[in-house]
Amino acid sequence: MHLDPENALEKTNKKFIERFTLMEHAALSKGKTLSEMNLEEMDTIWESIKKQKLQD
Numbered sequence: 001m002h003l004d005p006e007n008a009l010e011k012t013n014k015k016f017i018e019r020f021t022l023m024e025h026a027a028l029s030k031g032k033t034l035s036e037m038n039l040e041e042m043d044t045i046w047e048s049i050k051k052q053k054l055q056d
Helices: 006-031 039-055
Strands: none
Touching: 006 039
């Protein structure tokens, strides 16, 4: 595959940070913080963001 592991990891980290930040904003728009949400609520937001990003 000829991938540079360091670059691949950096790209993955950036994607995670971007999605997590969007997840925090989505929770706040619902009037909650992530710490107030259960795993199912957080997973729903995460999957929604993931789906949205794949369509972009």
